[in-house]
Amino acid sequence: MECRDGNLVSFVEGTVEKYGKGRENLLPVLREVNEEFGFVSGAAFIEISRVMDISIGEIHGVASFYSFINEEDRGKYVIRLCKTISCDMAGKEKIEKTFERELGIKFGESTKDGLFALDYANCMGLCDKAPAMLVNSQLYDSLTPESVLDIISECRRKI
Amino acid sequence: MVKAKEKRIITGKFTPGSGIKAALAGKPEEVVQEVIDSGLRGKGGAGFPAGLKWRFAANEKSDMKTIICNADEGEPGTFKDKYLLDNHPMKVLEGMAIAGYAIGADKGIIYLRGEYAYMLPSLEKNIEDIKKNVFSKLKVGKKKFEFDIKVRLGAGAYVCGEEFALIESLNGNRGEPRNKPPFPIQKGYLEKPTLVNNVETFATVSHIIEKGALWFGKFGTKSSKGTKLFSISGDVKYPGVYEFELGVKLRDVLELVGAENTKSVQVGGFSGINVTESSFDKTLAHGDLPAGGSIIVFNKDRDMLKVLKNILEFFEEESCGQCTPCREGAYQLLKGIKMIEKGEKSIRYYKDLCDLCATMKDSAKCGLGLSIPSPFLSITNNFKDEILYR
Numbered sequence: 001m002e003c004r005d006g007n008l009v010s011f012v013e014g015t016v017e018k019y020g021k022g023r024e025n026l027l028p029v030l031r032e033v034n035e036e037f038g039f040v041s042g043a044a045f046i047e048i049s050r051v052m053d054i055s056i057g058e059i060h061g062v063a064s065f066y067s068f069i070n071e072e073d074r075g076k077y078v079i080r081l082c083k084t085i086s087c088d089m090a091g092k093e094k095i096e097k098t099f100e101r102e103l104g105i106k107f108g109e110s111t112k113d114g115l116f117a118l119d120y121a122n123c124m125g126l127c128d129k130a131p132a133m134l135v136n137s138q139l140y141d142s143l144t145p146e147s148v149l150d151i152i153s154e155c156r157r158k159i
Numbered sequence: 160m161v162k163a164k165e166k167r168i169i170t171g172k173f174t175p176g177s178g179i180k181a182a183l184a185g186k187p188e189e190v191v192q193e194v195i196d197s198g199l200r201g202k203g204g205a206g207f208p209a210g211l212k213w214r215f216a217a218n219e220k221s222d223m224k225t226i227i228c229n230a231d232e233g234e235p236g237t238f239k240d241k242y243l244l245d246n247h248p249m250k251v252l253e254g255m256a257i258a259g260y261a262i263g264a265d266k267g268i269i270y271l272r273g274e275y276a277y278m279l280p281s282l283e284k285n286i287e288d289i290k291k292n293v294f295s296k297l298k299v300g301k302k303k304f305e306f307d308i309k310v311r312l313g314a315g316a317y318v319c320g321e322e323f324a325l326i327e328s329l330n331g332n333r334g335e336p337r338n339k340p341p342f343p344i345q346k347g348y349l350e351k352p353t354l355v356n357n358v359e360t361f362a363t364v365s366h367i368i369e370k371g372a373l374w375f376g377k378f379g380t381k382s383s384k385g386t387k388l389f390s391i392s393g394d395v396k397y398p399g400v401y402e403f404e405l406g407v408k409l410r411d412v413l414e415l416v417g418a419e420n421t422k423s424v425q426v427g428g429f430s431g432i433n434v435t436e437s438s439f440d441k442t443l444a445h446g447d448l449p450a451g452g453s454i455i456v457f458n459k460d461r462d463m464l465k466v467l468k469n470i471l472e473f474f475e476e477e478s479c480g481q482c483t484p485c486r487e488g489a490y491q492l493l494k495g496i497k498m499i500e501k502g503e504k505s506i507r508y509y510k511d512l513c514d515l516c517a518t519m520k521d522s523a524k525c526g527l528g529l530s531i532p533s534p535f536l537s538i539t540n541n542f543k544d545e546i547l548y549r
């Protein structure tokens with residue numbers, strides 16, 4: 001892992017400055033760090049604690065509550081496939097298999113090159129266009145095995 | 160019946176700015192009274208009379224009050240708030256400002272579920288626009304009308320839609336429901352009086368204040384006035400968001416959306432109930448079928464045990480784990496259904512699970528745990544043979 005410390009410090013300071021130091025701004029700060037770095041690292045916890053004056057334990061308690069805050073580096077693209085009933089009935093299983101076979105990993109795992117992680121999520125409000133998924137914070141709907149292949153290729157191209 | 164194809168989405172045309180202008184033409188008390196007279200019930204699931212809540216909020220004395228628009232929309236099968244925010248954001252923002260004027264709050268927050276983060280840029284632009292083009296041109300007596308709105312994102316936790324949990328989350332804590340009282344009206348965001356309403360509630364308010372309580376009362380039934388948005392998915396030809404008058408028959412809804420060979424329908428989302436053919440002539444209205452807004456249709460090819468398992472997995476994951484009846488209850492129900500699936504358990508064991516449901520209904524701390532028994536009991540009752548004797 002490259003050293004991002006200087007980067008991290010200024011990012012955390014800038015974000016806290018934007019929102020304010022009050023406790024009510026903790027989740028937005030965690031979200032932005034997560035979005036920027038893909039996860040909230042141990043070093044990030046230390047920085048947030050220092051700048052916002054909240055104990056690391058407290059911050060962990062909050063971060064661990066929310067499923068979109070990653071506390072470890074899961075991969076550059078975290079794929080969250082909806083497994084709730086309307087997507088399940090609309091062919092989630094085919095999408096699942098396409099991902100697993102194409103990436104050579106199971107759900108819950110990450111690829112060795114650090115590019116992809118496969119996860120499940122619950123209903124994301126696209127039940128009328130099921131099956132649906134999130135790639136990081138981007139929503140995709142009406143998935144087919146073909147569109148999944150396209151999405152994977154596009155992610156690979158973007159690196 | 161309001162025909163789906165007309166897509167009136169809360170009953171027709173709306174001139175932006177007309178709701179807030181009509182509100183400011185009267186006293187705050189009059190706005191509250193109009194909402195009370197309209198009979199509007201909250202659209203977030205619980206159906207609490209909106210006007211009454213506004214009156215409580217208006218009566219609180221405080222140097223700061225906040226309006227919160229609950230856009231956490233996590234109930235499986237629900238996407239009508241997404242539809243509103245995508246297509247009619249101005250109505251929602253205007254409704255929040257009307258509420259602000261009515262209860263004496265000059266700030267609003269939209270708590271937007273993390274899944275809808277893509278909306279953030281457009282919502283923020285809409286907020287700028289309405290402030291510049293509408294609010295800044297209005298006056299309250301001699302003073303300029305001011306109302307500020309910001310958007311806060313959730314981060315993937317269904318329970319945060321529960322209003323106590325939502326406020327905990329906004330206050331920078333774990334999104335866990337807490338004991339009541341105090342209610343958010345008394346002690347909410349930053350420990351100050353806070354009014355929480357659903358996205359659709361605010362959008363509807365804009366229309367009510369523009370056109371009046373009497374107009375609104377022409378739609379719906381006596382105890383469930385007005386119309387409601389329904390998110391319809393599952394085994395239907397035309398899934399999507401529909402507006403119906405409250406009191407509409409489930410059968411008519413199913414026909415309109417092209418549901419064929421229907422085995423059962425989950426009404427009111429996972430927290431609602433499962434109904435079969437014999438209940439299709441019931442109506443979606445307060446006191447009849449839950450008018451929560453989510454309708455998921457299952458056709459005759461669906462395995463209802465699999466459906467129930469999917470529902471219980473959802474609750475088991477989304478339970479915040481704070482209280483035992485819900486945390487353990489969800490886990491045991493799911494485990495039980497898996498064992499029944501494998502044929503490892505007898506009917507006596509099913510009776511134990513029903514007793515567990517009774518305990519959960521009595522003692523869970525929030526609406527999440529309280530409603531888990533409802534899909535469990537209705538599905539197992541409707542499909543005893545299919546589930547218990549497979």
Ligand SMILES: Cc1cc2nc3c(=O)[nH]c(=O)nc-3n(C[C@H](O)[C@H](O)[C@H](O)COP(=O)(O)O)c2cc1C
Pocket residue numbers: 200201202203204205206207209229230231232233234317318319320321322323355356357358360525526527
């Ligand atoms: C587990 C749970 C999840 C909820 N999720 C939502 C939600 O996503 N959106 C919403 O408006 N209300 C939700 N509610 C209801 C809120 O607690 C609250 O009643 C509602 O926001 C009040 O607004 P209303 O009166 O306009 O309906 C949820 C309740 C529970 C128990």
Ligand code: SF4
Pocket residue numbers: 318335336477478479480481482483485486523524525526527528529
């Ligand atoms: S009922 Fe469930 S979600 Fe609600 S407080 Fe208890 S454990 Fe948490």
Ligand code: FES
Pocket residue numbers: 082083084085086087088122123124125126127130131132235236237
């Ligand atoms: S069930 Fe998958 S988006 Fe709603």
